[in-house]
Amino acid sequence: MIMQADRQDIIQQLQREVLSMQKPIKATGQCLETGLWEVEKAFPENTFPLSAVHEFISDSKENAAATNGFMAGLLGQLINKGTAVWVSNKRTIFPPALRNYGIDPERIIFIDLWKQKDVLWAVEEALKCDAVSAVIGELSELSFTESRRLQLAVEQSKVTGFIHRYDPRSENVTACVSRWKISPQPSIMNGSLPGVGFSRWNVQLVKVRNGRPGTWQVEWTAGQFRHITRQTFTISETYKRRAG
Amino acid sequence: MRRYLAIWFRHLKTDWMTRCKPELKDVPFVMAAPEHGRMVIKAANVAAQEKGIDVDMVVADCRAVLPSLQVLDDKPGLAEKLLNNLAEWCLRYTPVVATHMPDSLLLDISGCAHLWGGEKAYLRDIVTKLRGFGYDARAAIADTIGAAWAVCHYGTVSPIVAHDQQEEAILPLPPAALRLEATTLERLDKLGLYRIADFITMPRKALRRRFGENLLTRLNQALGHEFEALNPIQPAEPYMERLPSLEPIRTASGIEIALKRLLETLCRRLAKEEKGLRRSIFKCYRIDGLVQQIEIGTSSPSRNVMHLFKLFELKIVNIAPALGIEVFTLEASIIEDISPTQDALWNFTEGSNGAAIGELLDRIAGKLGAHSTHRYLPDEHYWPERSMKLAASLSEKPQTGWKVDFPRPIHLLPQPEAIEVSVPMPDYPPMLFIYKGELHNISKADGPERIEQEWWLQQGLYRDYYCVEDDQGARYWLFRSGSYEHGNAQWFIHGFFA
Numbered sequence: 057m058i059m060q061a062d063r064q065d066i067i068q069q070l071q072r073e074v075l076s077m078q079k080p081i082k083a084t085g086q087c088l089e090t091g092l093w094e095v096e097k098a099f100p101e102n103t104f105p106l107s108a109v110h111e112f113i114s115d116s117k118e119n120a121a122a123t124n125g126f127m128a129g130l131l132g133q134l135i136n137k138g139t140a141v142w143v144s145n146k147r148t149i150f151p152p153a154l155r156n157y158g159i160d161p162e163r164i165i166f167i168d169l170w171k172q173k174d175v176l177w178a179v180e181e182a183l184k185c186d187a188v189s190a191v192i193g194e195l196s197e198l199s200f201t202e203s204r205r206l207q208l209a210v211e212q213s214k215v216t217g218f219i220h221r222y223d224p225r226s227e228n229v230t231a232c233v234s235r236w237k238i239s240p241q242p243s244i245m246n247g248s249l250p251g252v253g254f255s256r257w258n259v260q261l262v263k264v265r266n267g268r269p270g271t272w273q274v275e276w277t278a279g280q281f282r283h284i285t286r287q288t289f290t291i292s293e294t295y296k297r298r299a300g
Numbered sequence: 301m302r303r304y305l306a307i308w309f310r311h312l313k314t315d316w317m318t319r320c321k322p323e324l325k326d327v328p329f330v331m332a333a334p335e336h337g338r339m340v341i342k343a344a345n346v347a348a349q350e351k352g353i354d355v356d357m358v359v360a361d362c363r364a365v366l367p368s369l370q371v372l373d374d375k376p377g378l379a380e381k382l383l384n385n386l387a388e389w390c391l392r393y394t395p396v397v398a399t400h401m402p403d404s405l406l407l408d409i410s411g412c413a414h415l416w417g418g419e420k421a422y423l424r425d426i427v428t429k430l431r432g433f434g435y436d437a438r439a440a441i442a443d444t445i446g447a448a449w450a451v452c453h454y455g456t457v458s459p460i461v462a463h464d465q466q467e468e469a470i471l472p473l474p475p476a477a478l479r480l481e482a483t484t485l486e487r488l489d490k491l492g493l494y495r496i497a498d499f500i501t502m503p504r505k506a507l508r509r510r511f512g513e514n515l516l517t518r519l520n521q522a523l524g525h526e527f528e529a530l531n532p533i534q535p536a537e538p539y540m541e542r543l544p545s546l547e548p549i550r551t552a553s554g555i556e557i558a559l560k561r562l563l564e565t566l567c568r569r570l571a572k573e574e575k576g577l578r579r580s581i582f583k584c585y586r587i588d589g590l591v592q593q594i595e596i597g598t599s600s601p602s603r604n605v606m607h608l609f610k611l612f613e614l615k616i617v618n619i620a621p622a623l624g625i626e627v628f629t630l631e632a633s634i635i636e637d638i639s640p641t642q643d644a645l646w647n648f649t650e651g652s653n654g655a656a657i658g659e660l661l662d663r664i665a666g667k668l669g670a671h672s673t674h675r676y677l678p679d680e681h682y683w684p685e686r687s688m689k690l691a692a693s694l695s696e697k698p699q700t701g702w703k704v705d706f707p708r709p710i711h712l713l714p715q716p717e718a719i720e721v722s723v724p725m726p727d728y729p730p731m732l733f734i735y736k737g738e739l740h741n742i743s744k745a746d747g748p749e750r751i752e753q754e755w756w757l758q759q760g761l762y763r764d765y766y767c768v769e770d771d772q773g774a775r776y777w778l779f780r781s782g783s784y785e786h787g788n789a790q791w792f793i794h795g796f797f798a
Contacts (some may be wrong), residue, residue: 117796118774121711125798128710135530139657150712150795151676152687162698165657166674167664181663184317187656240798242743242773251746252769255798277797300674 059099075100075266094273094283095259099234100266106134109183109206110218111198111232113224113262114239116295122240122257124149125157127218129276131190133160134216138189141182143167143196158279176202179217186213194220202228235263241273254283301463303419305394305407307426307439309386312403314345316382317372319434329370332359342374346436375677379403387533393426394697394712397531404452406445408530412440419460442466445530446522452476459480470522471497478518484511541566541634548587548624553685554765555584555625559612560605562630567603572634576601579634582612583625584619592619593736597670598657598662599694601636607659611666658694678702682751684712684794706749707767709777716792719778723791729766735793740770748780761788767797 112127114120130149131140132154142149142164151161167182169175172195179193183206198221210217219232227235237260243253255276261269273284309315313331318324328348332339339359348369353362359371383399391418396408409422416422419441430437440459447466451459452475461469470477473496475488486512493499499507500519504787508516520526541562549555554685559582570576578601583593594615602608619625661673675691677698687703721730729745747766753759763779770776775797782788 079534117711118772121709121775121796122798125710128798138692141660148713148796150684152678152684152702152708153708153710153712154703156708160698161688161702162675162677164675165694166660166676167668167672168674169668178447178668182660185656185660188660221394240773240775242771243769243775245744250744252744252767252797255775257774259797 063119071266092272092281092283094285095261095270095272095274098261098264098267104130106216107210107214107232108233109203109210109219109231109234111203111230112218112220113227113235113237114220114222117225118288119237119239120148120220121254123220123236123238125191125255125275125276126236126238126257126259127220128154128157128159129281130218131192132279133161134190135159138163138172139187140164140190140192141167141178141188142192143169143175143178143182145169145172145191147194156279159277172197179219180205180209183209183215183217184213186215188215191215191216191217194222196221197222198224198228198230200231201228203232207231207233231266234267236260237262243275252258292293301443302408303413303441303443304424304445304448305409305423305439305441306445306452307386307390307407307430307437308401308449308452309403309405309430310438311343311345312379313343313374314381314436315435317379318345321639324533325371327370328366328368329352329372330359331372331374333376339371361447380464384533386430386742388535390426391535396530396532398532400449404443404449406449406530408532409441421791424464425460442469444522444524445528446470446478446518446655447524448523450478453477467500467523471495471500475499478515478522480515484515485518487511535750539566539569539635540631543628543630545628546623548626550621550624555619555628556609556613558625559616559630560609560627562628563605563608563612566630567605567608570603570635574638575635576603576638577608577632577634578602578636579632580608580612581631581633583629584621584632585629586622587624587626588622590622592621592625594618596666597634598658599665600658601638601668602662604659605657607662609784610659611662614663614667633790637744660741661694681754683754684708684751686754686757707746707797709775710798711796712777713794716794719791719793721778721791726762726789728781729768730778730791733768733776733791733793735776740774740776742768742770743771744769765794 070276075086096102099105112123114123124133127207140163147166150297151164153163154164167178175193175195179191182188182191206217239258241256241258245251245253259272259274263269275282275284314329317331318335326347328351329345330341330344330348330353332341340391341353341355341357341359341362344355345351351366353366353369379402383405387399387405390405390407391460394407394409394412398406400406413419413422416425423439423441427437438452440448440455440461442448442451442461443463443466447461447470449708450470451461451472454473474494474792475496476485477496504516517526521528533649543558543562545558549558577598579597581593581595583591585591596608596611598611665673675694676688677691677696678700679687679689680700722732723730726783727748729747730742732741733740745766745768748764750762750764752762761781763781764779765779768776768778776793777795777797778791778793780789781792782790
C-alpha cells in the first residue's frame with residue numbers, strides 16, 4: 057500500500073515537472089474568472105490557460121454563432137479595459153451585440169481580410185504585440201506548422217489567442233492548447249413563461265493538453281457563465297430568486 | 301565695420317504675377333482684396349500706375365478710369381511668402397538675410413562683398429539677377445540698416461553709401477525714408493519739414509516732445525548711433541538624409557543596413573525637434589541611373605526606429621538593385637508634432653500601450669492596406685445596419701452609449717435573406733420557417749420589436765423583429781417587413797443569436 061502511495065506521489069510530481077517544462081513561462085497573476093469551475097477543472101492546475109492559443113471548431117452557421125458567443129463571453133473577462141483584435145476573412149459579427157458580453161465594442165479592432173494567408177499573418181502579428189489583451193482569428197484552415205508559429209508567438213508576448221475555424225476541411229492536429237466545439241441548446245424559461253430564455257450552449261472540450269476532455273451545459277446569464285448540472289435543469293432556488 | 305544691403309521690390313506681387321502669367325506683361329492689372337465690403341487695390345503694376353491707378357484705390361473707381369483694367373485676387377500672406385522665398389534665394393550672397401515687410405529684404409553683407417570683387421560688382425550682381433527674374437528691384441548698401449533702407453527707397457545719387465557717410469546720404473531725403481508712422485509723417489509735412497536735413501539739427505528734446513521717441517530712435521538707427529537687430533530667416537531644412545555607399549550595394553542585408561542608418565539619423569533629428577513622421581520615402585539610386593523607391597505611412601506620427609524599419613522591411617523585397625545601388629536617401633514627406641500631451645491622449649486604453657497597438661496597425665496597414673482595419677462606435681439609430689459607424693481614428697471615443705435594451709444577434713447577415721414562413725396569425729411569430737432549403741420548427745419566440753424606417757434617410761417599410769428559437773436550440777433573428785393588412789408582408793432572416 058505504501059509503495060502504491062509513493063508511486064502515485066512520484067507520478068504526480070513528475071507530471072508537475074513535465075507541465076512546468078511545457079510551460080516555460082508561467083503566467084503569474086493572470087487568472088480568468090470564467091465562472092466555469094466545472095469546465096476549468098478539465099485544465100491542468102484547474103485554471104483556464106491564458107497566454108495560449110485555443111481552437112474552436114464549428115460546422116454550421118448556428119454553431120458558429122454559438123461559438124462566437126462563447127468566445128465573446130471569455131473575451132469579455134479577458135479584455136479588461138484593454139484592446140482586442142478580431143481578424144476575420146468573412147466577418148459576420150455584429151459589434152453592438154458584444155455589449156451583452158461585457159465588451160465595449162469600440163475596444164475591438166476588426167481587421168477584415170480576404171485571403172486566409174493574410175488572416176494568419178495578421179493573427180500572428182497581433183499575437184506578437186503584447187499591448188493587446190486578446191486576439192481572435194476567424195479562418196477555416198490551420199495546419200500544425202501554422203498553429204505552432206502562433207503558439208510560439210504567444211509564449212513570447214503572453215497574449216491569449218482564440219482561433220475560430222468555421223467548417224474546416226479536416227480536424228487536423230494542431231499545437232493549440234485546447235479544442236472546443238460549441239453548439240446551441242434549447243433555452244429553458246422559468247415555468248410556463250413564454251419567449252426565448254438565456255443563451256445556452258453545449259460546450260464540448262474535445263482536446264486539451266494535459267487535461268481531461270469533457271462536455272458541459274453552460275448558460276450565459278446576466279453577464280456571466282453559469283454551469284448547468286443535470287439537476288438544475290429544473291429551476292434552482294437561486295435562479296428563482298434572481299428571476300424575481 | 302558692418303555693412304548692410306537693402307533690396308526693395310517696388311512691384312513685388314505684380315511682378316510675381318507677371319512671372320506666372322507672361323501674357324500680363326504690358327496689360328494694366330491690379331490685385332485687389334475685399335475690404336469693408338468693397339474691392340480695394342493692394343498692388344498695381346507699372347502699366348496700371350502709368351494710368352494713374354495706385355494702391356489703396358477702390359476697384360470700381362479705377363474701372364471708371366480704365367475699363368480694360370484687369371483685376372486679380374490678392375491672396376493674403378502672398379507677399380510674406382514671396383519675400384521668404386527671395387530671402388532664401390539671397391542666402392547665396394550672405395548667410396544673414398532678413399525680410400522687412402511689406403516689400404524689402406535686408407542683408408548683412410559684412411565681409412561678403414569682396415568675394416564678388418567689391419561692393420559695386422556685388423550690388424550689380426544681385427540686382428541684375430533679380431531683374432532677370434522679372435522683379436523690379438532697387439538696392440543700396442550702407443553702414444546701417446536705416447541708411448541702406450532710406451537710400452534704397454528714396455536715394456537719387458548713388459546706391460552705395462561709403463563708410464561713415466550715411467549722414468550726408470540721408471540729409472536730402474524725405475522724412476519717410478526714416479520708416480516712420482503715417483501720423484508722424486503727416487505732422488512733419490504740415491510743419492514744412494520736407495527733408496531730413498530740415499529737422500536733424502533741431503534740439504533732440506523738442507523733437508521728442510513733438511514727434512515722439514520713435515523718430516529719434518529711427519534717426520539714431522539710420523545714423524548708426526543706435527544698434528538695430530536683424531531677424532534672419534531660418535531656411536527650412538528638408539527632412540532628408542543621404543547615404544552614399546563606397547561600393548554599389550546589391551544585397552538585401554546591405555539595403556537594410558543603409559536603411560537602418562538613415563532611419564537612426566532621421567529619427568534623432570525628429571526627436572530633437574519633437575516631431576514624428578507620418579509618411580516617408582526611401583529611394584535607392586542605382587548605378588544605371590534608375591531610381592527604386594519604397595514608401596510607408598503611419599497612422600500616427602512616429603520616430604521609433606524599430607517600428608519604421610519594420611514597416612519598410614516588408615517592402616524591401618520590391619527593390620531591384622540590379623547592378624548595385626550607390627546612393628540611398630530617406631525623406632520624411634509628412635511630419636507632425638509629437639507632444640507629450642498627445643502621447644497622453646493616445647493612451648486611450650488604460651493599462652495597455654496604445655502606441656504599440658498603433659504600430660501593430662501600421663504594420664498590418666502597410667502590408668494589407670489601411671482599409672482592412674475597422675473600429676466601430678455607436679450611432680444614434682435604431683435601424684440595425686445604421687446603429688454603428690466607423691471610427692475615424694484609434695483614439696476616437698464614443699459620444700453615446702451602446703444600446704442594450706433590446707437583444708441584438710451576435711451575427712448579423714450583411715443583407716437580410718428572404719425566408720418562407722408559416723404564420724398562424726398576423727402579428728404573431730411564425731411557427732416554422734425554411735431557410736436555404738432547411739426547415740426550422742420554432743418552439744419559442746419573442747417579439748415583435750418594431751423598427752421604423754428613418755424617413756429622412758430612407759423610404760421603405762418598417763420591420764417587425766422576432767427572436768425565435770427552433771427545436772434544435774438554435775436562435776435566429778427574423779423580421780417581417782410590411783404587414784398582412786396591406787398585403788405586402790415579407791419575411792426575412794437577419795441574424796443569428798449565440
